Amino acid sequence: MKPKLFVVFLVIVLLPLSLLIWTGVRLARDEQGRLGRRITEALEGRLSEINDGIARLVAGHETSLLKATDPDSLDAEFLRSVMRQNRLTRQLFVIDSEHRLIYPEAASTNSLTSGERDFLERTRSVWVSGETFYHQHDTGTRSSNRYGWHTWFWEQGLSFIFWQRLDSGQVVGAEVDRIAVMADIVASLPSGTRGSRLLDGRISLVDTSGKPLYQWGEHEPATGVPPAAEVPLCQPYSSWRLQYFVAPHVLQANLGRSTSFNVLSGLAVMAIALIGLTIYFYRESARESREAVQRVSFVNQVSHELKTPLTNIRMYAELLEKRISEKDDKAKRQARIVAGESQRLSRLITNVLTFAKGQRNGLSYKPAPGIPDACVTSVLSGFQQAFRTGHIDVGFSRGAGNEVLFDADLLEQVLGNLFSNVEKYASGGELHVCSSQDGDSTTISVKDSGPGIPRGQRKRIFKPFERLSNKVTDGVSGTGIGLSIARDLARLHGGDLALKDSNRGAHFILTLHTPLA
Amino acid sequence: MRISTWRLLTVVILGVVIANISVFANQVKLDVSLANPVLVEGKKQTTYLKIGLTGFEMKGDVQRTPANVAIVLDKSGSMQGDKIKKAREAALMVLDQLNNKDIVSVVAYDNNVSVLVPATKASDKTAITAGINRLSAGGSTALFAGVSKGASEVRKFLAKNKVNRVILLSDGLANVGPDSPGELASLGASLIKEGMSVTTIGLGLGYNEDLMTQLAQRSDGNSYFAETTKDLTRLFKAEFGDVLSVVAQELVVKVHCAKGIRPVRVIGRQADIAAGTTTAFINQIYSSQQKYLLLEVELPAGRKGKNMDVAKVSVSYANMETKTTDTLSSTIAARFTDSEEKVADSVDRDAMIAAVTQLATENNDLAVVLRDKGDIEAARKMLVDNGKFLATNAVILESAKLKEYSGANFDDAENLDEASWGRQRKSMRGWQMFNSMQQEAR
The missing domain is CATH 2.60.40.3670 (Immunoglobulin-like)
Incomplete structure (x- = not known):
């Protein structure tokens, strides 16, 4: 593939494709985020349902604790019997209306059970902090708040106190048996009985430190994987959390199939379409250029075939012209036209052959000693009849009369092309040819007074098959390879053909490398 | 008498x-x-x-107190093979002894807990058998949750006029959920408030005996140690003899x-x-x-x-x-x-045997603490002294039971080395539990 085509390929395939990928990926990511949030919400919803169940359980516990903390008697023996029966209470305590802890009474350790002494030790920080349970919560509109929870950290983890203010102004509190609560919560949660639908998930109840207390579901999450959703447990156990882990393939199935796959398949189809289109265009253009090559070679062959008979026609036309007597003016002119037209045809064929040769990189030049001015004069004389017909005045300033090495055929062809343009476009004007020599280079300037070449199109005229189309050129025939060949030849000859800025008409400067003979 | x-x-x-x-x-x-x-x-x-x-x-059986039993079975990976088979057999044997007044549930746990048979009348034996036979081993050990679930199954039909009991069979350690002996002891203590006891049966040598005995002890249940699966059926039978004879x-x-x-x-x-x-x-x-x-x-x-x-x-x-x-x-x-002789003559043999047994059990427990700290020598001395103390009293009180326990203490003293300690510790904890709770069977 040619570099230019490659670039084209990049532009028409890769650019839109990468653009599509970029937007697709962004879209997919957005969609994934949205879906992810939706999944998380759904999972959180499920956890919240479970949490609601636990909240109902806790409400039941509260009812039981409200009863336990409103005993018939505040006698120590009676309180002990309450504790023995209420499985949620690990230890009861009583604070009198003066905010003094009256049971278990720290002062009389002898009358305390070991459990009561342990309790005082455990809750020391609570008493040291001056916690009275009632005043703290009894503010403003919440004065109706007659019971509540208090949590504190002890070495075994979080501990919970439920307290109730009695009408007498006393506060009765219960240290809640954390383990009993835990066992109740665990018992209330679903188990892995057959038929439970949590095949690809795992719900864990974890404690403050993230250690699982209970779990169900068949999926075993890898260590370190964060949960897909997390909900703290209802008060007062909000430092415990419910976590939902979902098997990666389930998430993939929910997330991936809908977006990533769609986007990817869309992109793939797009890419295939683009590549297909490119290949189609590439083949089209390849076919066209192949056809063009075939056409050129056909023309080339035809031209070859035409060349020999044309040479004969030209030769005999010129002979005929010489043999016709001066008197028979009409016949002589007709013979001259035949000779001139065959000369033009010959130039055309030469151009075609040169172009075909240039296509095959087969151009070469054969310098031989000669005088450039003589060659110019010879070409001009060939156009004499044509210029006369087109009422073109010709002026030639000679300045290249030294004998140098150059390819006369080549120069003839270049000049022929330039003059034939003048003939075509500058009829009724004038042509001024000016030659000069400077060291190893010969310069020939060809200036006419035709319509000239618009500034914006000056670069295009040297490209093959470019024919400027405007009202002046319309109706004029041509192959569109003349100037292209002319410049190629000039460059082959170590020089150049350039268009010079001019106010009026076209002004070509031809330079050739012409070492002295 | x-x-x-x-x-x-x-x-x-x-x-x-x-x-x-x-x-x-x-x-x-x-x-x-x-x-x-x-x-x-x-x-x-x-x-x-x-x-x-x-x-x-x-x-006779007519008057027997109906039982409300949850059988909690460890089905963690280590139970694979013979153990799980024996556990199934034991559970089926329990089922065999129940009649349609009794209620039974079967809970199995690994890292998850599954209620194989929710609390149901023992008359529905085909369904229960199917539930038990479904049991296979694999996974880790959510002991706390297993017992909690078992307790909640018992709670469904909790009644004063029933024997409410959770029977836990495990060969492993608790590794999901609360897992310290103290926490399991608390669980036991909270269950007994409802009139529920937990009997623990440790199978093999892998289980945590402190956890198993404390859970049983605090809930006034029994605790057994079955070194091989052969013992299992016997222990289940003994436990069920107990359960079915609560007066x-x-x-x-x-x-x-x-x-x-x-x-x-x-x-x-x-x-x-x-x-x-x-x-x-x-x-x-x-x-x-x-x-x-x-x-x-x-x-x-x-x-x-x-x-x-x-x-x-x-x-x-x-x-x-x-x-x-x-x-x-x-x-x-x-x-x-004022006469020392009279004091000696008047000793209440029965009460004294009980006192000696409990004191020796305390010392035996202390020896375990010492050995856990790595002080083998002190533990050995403690056990030997304990053995002597028991032997002396066995002679004075003419007690075969004390003599047996004396021998057990001397035996303990010989097995404090690393190789036999794991097994010996379980045996000691078993004796301690047996003595302090006055269990019928060991």
């Missing part, structure tokens, strides 16, 4: 009064005795008060010490001592079986020839035969003498 006969032969007569004896219905027998009913005068001293409770004999439940024992008498501590069982009153719970008493509470008491100096009131004991319990709540009470007094 030998005990009474023996006591009659002694010189001093104790004031043992059994109140509220119903002539018609069977009653639990309350037996209060002092290890030293006669004491030396003129000095402050301590002795042991034994409160014995003996279940009456159950007559009294939810016993509250209160010991009110007389003025001047100080209750020092209760050895072996959990009890609350506050302001002269000792309160203890016993969840159940089995047919013809004695359970006792041993209280160390400190008596002030007494005078020769004088009686001293020591304590008043009252017991309330649910009589499983009459379905009534019955009460028993008794008082006990001590006498003083």
